[in-house]
Amino acid sequence: MAKKKGGPKGKKITLKIAKNSIRITFDGKRRLDLSKMDIAVIPKCLLKVCDVEELDLSRNLIRKVPDWIQRFQNMRWLDLHSNQIEKVPESIGQLQNLLFLNVCNNKLTAKGIPIELSQLKNLRQLNLGLNTIDALPSTIGALKELKEVGLFDNHLTAVPSSILKLPKLKKLNTQRNPIPPTEEEMKTEQQEIIRRVKALYLVNKKDLCSPCVTKCQIERSKLKNMATLSTRSPLFSNLIKPNSTAKQIQSSGGVKILKV
Known part of the structure; x- marks a missing residue:
């Protein structure tokens, strides 16, 4: 049974x-x-x-x-x-x-x-x-x-x-x-990317110390990730x-x- x-x-x-x-x-x-x-x-x-x-x-x-x-x-x-x-x-x-x-x-x-x-x-x-x-x-x-x-x-x-x-x-x-996300939310995210890009300065890698090079590489990686996310419509x-x-x-x- x-x-x-x-x-x-x-x-x-x-x-x-x-x-x-x-x-x-x-x-x-x-x-x-x-x-x-x-x-x-x-x-x-x-x-x-x-x-x-x-x-x-x-x-x-x-x-x-x-x-x-x-x-x-x-x-x-x-x-x-x-x-x-x-x-x-x-x-x-x-x-x-x-x-x-x-x-x-x-x-x-x-x-x-x-x-x-x-x-x-x-x-x-x-x-x-x-x-x-x-x-x-x-x-x-x-x-x-x-x-x-x-x-x-x-x-x-x-x-x-x-x-x-x-x-x-x-x-x-x-x-x-x-x-x-709302249009306002997307706009704010894009403005943040622009603000961070404007804050960057162009320098030669050879003029930077090792810790500064590492920091710049991390910041560049973050910017790339933010740019990628801004082109998507997050679920x-x-x-x-x-x-x-x-x-x-x-x-x-x-x-x-x-x-x-």
């Missing part, structure tokens, strides 16, 4: 283990820390401690977040990073007190991001980095309290304008996405530069876009 296929069984978490894993944070909140415990399935016994304000299930083997997560009505902080989650449940939109949500380093795609995420009206920080997301629902623009958004290491080819228009956004990380851009819409936001709201 063929064996049934399935994921890792993981460690079984009992109510006693859960209660013993509750800690008090520096500001007096109750945090249930079940991180790094090889959990594959979130046990339903956690409903007995659903009054906690913070829940850490990071660095486990979790593939699915149950719909009953909505019962954690006091929760303000939810950390699910470094698991195997493919979909965020629609019921997460019922967590109206949630301020922090981290689902970084999972297996999320565009289909795994529900439009109900837009119901988290008080959300301040959202981390979706290190997934395979190539598009985001425009409804994320409804999260008016968002201050930090992590979208790094995904498959995005553009940053949704709805995110750039968030009124309180201060930090947006889009590093290592296949976002094409990956480490960071987008703000377009006209983003610049307006920066002048009014102060959006900070991270650089490598």
